[in-house]
Amino acid sequence: MDLDKLLEIGNQCIHLEPPTCVASCPVHMDILAFVSEIEKGDFAKAYKIMENKIPFSRLIGKICDHPCENTCVRKNLGGSIHISELEKTVIALGYVAPKKPFPLPKTKGNVAIIGGGLSGCVAAVELDKKGYKVSIYEKTNRLGGSLWAYEGKGLEKQAIEEELSTIENKGMKVFYNTEVSEENLHSYKEKYDALYLGTGVWSKAYDINPYSFQVEDSSLFVGGKLQTKNDSVIFSASSGKRVAVSIDRYINKTSMLASREREGIFETKLDFNTTHVMPLKRVEKTLQTYSENEAIEEASRCLKCQCNECINACVHMQRFSITPDSYIRSINHNERIILGTHHANAMINACTQCGLCKVVCPVGIGMKEIIHETRQSMVERGKMPVSAHDFALKDMQFSHSDYFSLVRKQPSKEASKDLFYYPVIAFSAYARGLYKGSGKTGYLFYPGCQLSSTHTEYIGDIYKHLVGAIKDKDADNDVGLYLGCCGAPADWAGRLDLMPESVEKIRKTWEEMEEPTFILACSSCAATFEKYLPMIKTISLWEVFEKYGLPEVDIKKGKRELCIHDACATRHDSKVHESIRSIVKTLGYSVEELEYSKEKAKCCGYGGLVACANPEQAKDFVEDRKHESEHDVLVYCAMCKDMLVKGEKRAYHILDLIYGQEQDQSSSQKMPTLSERQNNRKHLKQTLLKEIWKEETMSADETYTFTLRISDDVKELMEKRFILVGDIEKVIDNAIKNKERFFNPKTSDYLARLRLQNVTYWVKYEENGNEMTLKDAYSHRMEVVEH
Amino acid sequence: MKQEMDTTTLWMCDKCHEALVLQKVHVRYLEGSFEVELLKCPTCKMVFISDELAMGKMLEVEKGLEDK
Numbered sequence: 001m002d003l004d005k006l007l008e009i010g011n012q013c014i015h016l017e018p019p020t021c022v023a024s025c026p027v028h029m030d031i032l033a034f035v036s037e038i039e040k041g042d043f044a045k046a047y048k049i050m051e052n053k054i055p056f057s058r059l060i061g062k063i064c065d066h067p068c069e070n071t072c073v074r075k076n077l078g079g080s081i082h083i084s085e086l087e088k089t090v091i092a093l094g095y096v097a098p099k100k101p102f103p104l105p106k107t108k109g110n111v112a113i114i115g116g117g118l119s120g121c122v123a124a125v126e127l128d129k130k131g132y133k134v135s136i137y138e139k140t141n142r143l144g145g146s147l148w149a150y151e152g153k154g155l156e157k158q159a160i161e162e163e164l165s166t167i168e169n170k171g172m173k174v175f176y177n178t179e180v181s182e183e184n185l186h187s188y189k190e191k192y193d194a195l196y197l198g199t200g201v202w203s204k205a206y207d208i209n210p211y212s213f214q215v216e217d218s219s220l221f222v223g224g225k226l227q228t229k230n231d232s233v234i235f236s237a238s239s240g241k242r243v244a245v246s247i248d249r250y251i252n253k254t255s256m257l258a259s260r261e262r263e264g265i266f267e268t269k270l271d272f273n274t275t276h277v278m279p280l281k282r283v284e285k286t287l288q289t290y291s292e293n294e295a296i297e298e299a300s301r302c303l304k305c306q307c308n309e310c311i312n313a314c315v316h317m318q319r320f321s322i323t324p325d326s327y328i329r330s331i332n333h334n335e336r337i338i339l340g341t342h343h344a345n346a347m348i349n350a351c352t353q354c355g356l357c358k359v360v361c362p363v364g365i366g367m368k369e370i371i372h373e374t375r376q377s378m379v380e381r382g383k384m385p386v387s388a389h390d391f392a393l394k395d396m397q398f399s400h401s402d403y404f405s406l407v408r409k410q411p412s413k414e415a416s417k418d419l420f421y422y423p424v425i426a427f428s429a430y431a432r433g434l435y436k437g438s439g440k441t442g443y444l445f446y447p448g449c450q451l452s453s454t455h456t457e458y459i460g461d462i463y464k465h466l467v468g469a470i471k472d473k474d475a476d477n478d479v480g481l482y483l484g485c486c487g488a489p490a491d492w493a494g495r496l497d498l499m500p501e502s503v504e505k506i507r508k509t510w511e512e513m514e515e516p517t518f519i520l521a522c523s524s525c526a527a528t529f530e531k532y533l534p535m536i537k538t539i540s541l542w543e544v545f546e547k548y549g550l551p552e553v554d555i556k557k558g559k560r561e562l563c564i565h566d567a568c569a570t571r572h573d574s575k576v577h578e579s580i581r582s583i584v585k586t587l588g589y590s591v592e593e594l595e596y597s598k599e600k601a602k603c604c605g606y607g608g609l610v611a612c613a614n615p616e617q618a619k620d621f622v623e624d625r626k627h628e629s630e631h632d633v634l635v636y637c638a639m640c641k642d643m644l645v646k647g648e649k650r651a652y653h654i655l656d657l658i659y660g661q662e663q664d665q666s667s668s669q670k671m672p673t674l675s676e677r678q679n680n681r682k683h684l685k686q687t688l689l690k691e692i693w694k695e696e697t698m699s700a701d702e703t704y705t706f707t708l709r710i711s712d713d714v715k716e717l718m719e720k721r722f723i724l725v726g727d728i729e730k731v732i733d734n735a736i737k738n739k740e741r742f743f744n745p746k747t748s749d750y751l752a753r754l755r756l757q758n759v760t761y762w763v764k765y766e767e768n769g770n771e772m773t774l775k776d777a778y779s780h781r782m783e784v785v786e787h
Numbered sequence: 788m789k790q791e792m793d794t795t796t797l798w799m800c801d802k803c804h805e806a807l808v809l810q811k812v813h814v815r816y817l818e819g820s821f822e823v824e825l826l827k828c829p830t831c832k833m834v835f836i837s838d839e840l841a842m843g844k845m846l847e848v849e850k851g852l853e854d855k
Contacts, residue, residue, distance in 0.1 A: 342854045385853035386817075721842075739802035742835060746797050753836070762836060780841040781849050784825075785813040786832045 001377040003332050006370065010328030012363050014269045019305035021068035021083065023268035026238030029053045031068060031083060032306070038086055038299035041292070043094030050090060055122045055237060056163050058095055059147060061087040063154045064234045067265065073272050073305050079282035081302045082290075089295040101170050106133040109251045112192040113137065114180045115199035117145025118233065119224030121164065122240030123196045123247075124172055130248050134172045135192075139179040143167060145200065146231075189219060194247045198224035198240065211263070212246040212256045213239070221246055238264055271362060272305040310357040310365075313596065315620040316610075317357070320347045324357070324365045331374050342383060348374050349388045350617040352607035353492060354568035359600055371608070375494025386758070387781060388613040389493035391722040394757075395678070399449040399485035400501060403700055404681040407444075407509050408693055410467060410478035413437040415694065429468025433479075441513045442477020443470060445541075448522030449485040450638040453677035456684045458655045460691060461551065462541070466519065469548035480516065481692075482509065483685055486528040492609045503532045510536050519544055523567035523576070523637050524607075542579035542636060542654070550583065553658055562652070563592040563629040565644070566601035567637035574598070580636050580654060587657050594628050604635075604643035611643065615720070622647030645669045673715060675725040702726070704733055709773040723761060723777045730754055731763045732772055749775055760784070798835055800828035807835055819852045 021031045030049055037046035050057040054064075064084060072080030108131040113120045116138030124134045136143070143164045151157050168174055180188060182203045188195055197206075197220060206215045208222045215222060223239040225231070242263050249256055283290070283298040290298060310324065311317040322330070327347075334344035351371040358366025378384040398404065416434040425431050445466055447459050466479045487502025510516065510533075520526045521541040529538050545551075562584065570576045577598045584591055596602040605611055605621030625633075626649035633651040635641045644651035650669060656662050672680060682700050689695040708728065710718075718724075735741040735752030742751040753762045760783070764776035799806050807826040812834050814821050826835040836845070 340855075341851070345854050385850070387849065387853060740833060741801045742798040742807075742833075743801040744797050745799065750801065751798060751835075753833075760836075762838070762841065764838075776838055778838045778841045780836065780845045782814050782816040782845050784834045784836065785815070786827070786834050 001335060001373055003335055006328055007332055009365060009370070010325050010332075013323060013325035013328070013365055014307045014363055015311075015323040015325050017270040017307060018268050019270060019272065020071040020073060020268055021081075021305075024071040024265050025053075025068045026232075026235050026264050027053045027241060029068075032302075032304050034090075035081065035083075035086070035299045035302040036304065038090065038295055039302075041296055043090050043292070043295075044096060045094070046086075046090045047094035047096065050087060054234075055125055055241065056118075058091055058159060059150075059155055059163050060233055060237055061091050063147075063150050065232050067232075067234070073274060073303055074280075074301060077274065077277055078280040078301065082282060082298055085285060085290050086295055086298060089290040089292070092289060093292060093295075098166070101166075103171050104131060106131055106171075108132050108248075109193040110135070110191070111194050111196065111247055111251075112188050113196045113198065114185075114188070115139075115145070115197065115224065116143040116174065117198060117200055117224060117236075118147055119236045119240035119243075120145070120196065120198035121167060122237050123198060123223060123244050124167060125170075126241055126244030127247060128170055128172055130244065132247075132251075136167070136172060136174045137178045137180050137188075138174060138176050139199075141176050143174065146233075146236075185220075192219070193251050194219045194221065196243055196247065197222045197226065198243075200225045202226055209256070211260050212249075213243050214246055214250065214256060219250065221250075235264075269363075270305060270307055272303065272307070273309065273362070274303075277303060307362060309360040309362060310367075313356055313360050313600075313602070315624045316351050316617060319350065319617055319620055322347070324361075324367060327367065328370065331370065335374070335377060345378070345383075345385055345388075346614065348378070349385070349608075349613040350610055352568070352603040352605060352610045352621065354601075354603035354607050355571055356568065356596070356600065356602060359571065372491075372494065375492075376496055377494075379494040379496070384494060389489070389495070389609050390758070391674075392489045392609045392612045393493060393495065393498065395674075396449075396485050396487070396489040396498075396502075398678055399681065400505075403678070404449065404452070404483055404485075404685055405505075406481070406483040406685050406688070408482075408689075409439075409441050409480045409513070410434065410437055411693055412439070429472060430464040431468075433467035433469075433471035436471045436475045438476050438478055440476060440478060441480040441516045442474065443479045443519055444482045444510075444513065444516045445479060445519045446482045446484070446486075446521070446525060447541075448520070448525045448638075449681065450524075450642075451521050452483060452684050453680050454638045454642055454672055455653055455655055456680040458659055459684055460688055461659065462521075462655070463688070463692065465551040466544065466548075470544070473548060477516075479519075480513065481688065482506075482518075483681075483688075486522075486525040487532070488524040488528045489609060491528060491531070492607070499532060502528075506533060506536070523569035523573075524639070526573070526576075527569040540573075540576050540579065542576055542583060545658075546579045546582055550586065550658060553587065553660060559588040559590075561590045561592050561631055562634040563594050563631045564597060565594070565604070565625060565633045565635050565640055565651070566597050567635070567640055568601045568603040568607055569637070571599050571601055576636075580634075583654060584634060584657065589634070589657065591634075592629055592631050596628070604637075604640040606639040606643050612722075618643065619647065622649065625649070642671045645671050673719055673725075674722065675718075678724065678726070702729065704729055706732060706736070706770045706772050708732075709771055711774070714774045714777065718777050721778060723779060727756060727761045728763050728774065728777060730756060731761050732765060735763075755783070796826055796835065798826075800831060800833060802833075803828050803830040805830050816849055817852045818855065819848070 022028055034046050034049045050061055054060050066084040068083050069080040074080055111127050111132045111134050113124045113136045116136045124136055128134050206222050213221050213223050213227055221243045223243040224236050227239050228235040280301050283294050330344040334342050353368045353371055355368040419431040420435050445463055463481055470479050487499050490498035518538045519541055520538050603621055605618035611618040622643050633644055635651055636654045641651045641653045652662055686697050689697055731752050731754040734754045749764055749766050751764045753760055759779050761779045766773045805828050808829050809824050810827050811822050812825040
């Protein structure tokens with residue numbers, strides 16, 4: 001994993017990019033924080049924030065020419081936030097006299113400030129703070145220069161005097177009535193380590209560096225009006241501050257220009273999205289300044305411009321309160337750490353890899369690919385927590401096994417001839433389809449493992465419908481069937497080592513069958529095929545339904561309204577979105593479009609195996625989704641339905657509508673348990689073989705001498721702990737056969753354990769003849785050495 | 788791994804009909820390996836792990852080791 005490249009992507013994130021007001025403030029006051037404190041009513045804290053960036057803020061805050069207001073995003077949405085007025089109120093309500101300064105030794109160098117006007121005073125104070133011995137040469141008998149022009153026009157004499165007196169209180173030396181000129185400047189140059197020229201007017205026009213304000217590479221620096229060439233108070237103050245930085249660097253012999261691109265005003269990369277912002281009129285002051293309440297109200301109009309597009313849309317980022325900038329730094333740290341805890345593991349395994357962040361990001365940063373690459377790297381380095389995806393990967397192995405995996409060509413004409421008689425042939429499109437059998441598999445129906453697990457009853461009907469409908473229009477191409485798993489769980493888990501097992505088998509089958517088009521019913525299969533099997537032509541079952549017709553259904557117009565939860569894996573597949581909507585409308589339902597639909601689809605929480613690795617995070621996704629609409633949800637991914645129904649949101653798979661299985665609204669919905677899902681797959685294979693291919697198979701079910709009784713409570717516990725009925729049976733079977741169990745004489749319960757692969761399962765049960773009643777089930781991965 | 792369970796129990800070994808005794812047991816997971824005191828059958832050595840221990844402290848230690 002190229003971590004340097006990754007960090008570069010992180011640096012492109014504009015989450016921390018300042019708002020336009022801060023970028024256009026020459027001293028970069030933290031206006032967001034300032035306004036937020038006012039909103040909270042904490043005027044003292046708001047004043048502290050001003051003081052942080054604005055020198056002599058008690059004065060400048062009242063006379064600042066506020067360039068920030070010109071660029072405010074609210075400008076055309078009710079009027080710019082009245083920052084200048086807010087500053088006045090904050091000074092009135094939050095000003096606290098500074099504590100008596102503690103004199104620090106000034107040992108870093110001697111600096112002369114020529115001109116005790118605003119910029120000179122600012123430069124002096126800043127340099128004093130940095131530890132320089134500062135001397136000010138002022139031609140008049142007082143400091144402040146142009147500040148005095150505001151006396152009685154915004155500033156009071158007493159305030160000006162008090163603020164300026166701090167300079168001498170701090171121990172700086174002021175030489176009043178001392179005029180320095182171009183002619184005697186050299187003598188100051190000899191005496192001081194650096195000079196600051198801030199006199200407003202000067203006899204010689206120096207050529208100054210636009211970033212450092214330095215004259216060539218000399219010890220002379222020019223600021224204030226001589227540099228800004230305007231009368232702006234805040235630009236003058238900024239100039240003084242920037243010169244102080246330059247002089248410090250000059251005396252310390254560090255780079256004069258490094259990392260200074262964003263001093264003064266600059267252009268922010270933030271382009272705040274105002275799509276959902278309603279105009280709100282500026283609060284007018286009733287007296288000379290805003291009252292406390294007026295200020296709070298005005299502050300509350302501030303949009304607090306910050307790019308939060310991804311985190312606003314994603315509950316995963318919300319749970320970890322993280323945006324790509326900090327997320328990527330965490331991944332970088334997690335990847336580089338050698339000794340110690342990998343704290344970001346849990347977060348990395350809680351991303352559904354749905355891709356929504358990239359769609360909403362103004363600069364196009366997507367975490368999906370980054371998370372995928374990170375998980376892959378964790379696996380390769382042996383740092384992926386085993387427990388995170390173990391169950392899902394074992395379940396995938398089950399799908400790969402002979403219990404489920406099945407490939408069949410369309411039943412041949414020869415084998416189906418007992419169907420070719422009247423009236424069957426007249427009424428059954430399926431029989432007619434078989435009759436037209438060509439022997440060439442043009443299509444392979446691939447329902448996928450999850451649909452087969454949870455909507456088992458539809459698979460055979462869909463297959464027969466496909467044979468009938470496709471052969472009717474396209475006699476050359478037979479329709480075969482392929483049960484299996486595409487390998488999406490391995491992809492999500494970063495287990496690229498397991499991908500070939502899934503993908504190679506599919507590719508070989510495809511080649512052997514002379515490259516049929518795969519009909520896919522699962523959006524995750526479609527994504528996996530696109531990524532790992534790009535040579536295979538695929539089409540969604542929904543597009544096939546649209547093209548060749550729906551199974552015969554009872555269509556009544558004027559059915560209710562449903563909201564569509566698009567599958568996140570289809571985000572960029574507009575054909576699927578259109579087919580689904582068209583089918584839903586054909587079936588007589590009306591559609592409510594959610595804000596997050598189609599390319600902005602939100603994940604149900606199953607994606608990226610989050611339901612397995614972090615069930616709490618998965619729940620957040622469902623909660624987020626279920627409150628988006630009052631209507632019941634229509635989905636077309638089996639996992640979406642599973643997640644929503646488990647989250648107690650009524651949801652229908654589009655097949656439920658097609659086959660008229662939309663239950664009445666009073667009965668509760670239920671999804672099969674993890675064990676039932678495996679059994680369903682097993683039985684689906686047997687049923688299809690028997691009913692369609694007339695092949696009798698041995699029952700694949702294990703038989704035991706006992707039966708199990710499992711209460712709903714224990715069932716729920718087993719689901720939460722990812723324990724299968726099959727595991728329980730093995731434990732009890734071993735306990736009975738080998739007497740490997742504990743007995744509790746008081747309750748007459750047994751407690752047995754058995755290690756299956758990398759997990760030890762424990763079962764507490766009561767024995768009543770052949771019936772075992774389960775009391776508890778738990779497991780651990782830790783190995784206990786028994787000897 | 789600090790032991791957090793009863794030092795006595797009603798459970799007894801069904802095969803050996805023995806009361807369980809507290810003894811040092813070796814447990815291991817990934818790179819971690821510990822000695823802990825657990826209840827076991829003195830004859831067949833089968834070790835008793837309760838739900839609370841498995842889903843509590845043991846799970847915590849497993850997760851800790853997985854993140855190492």
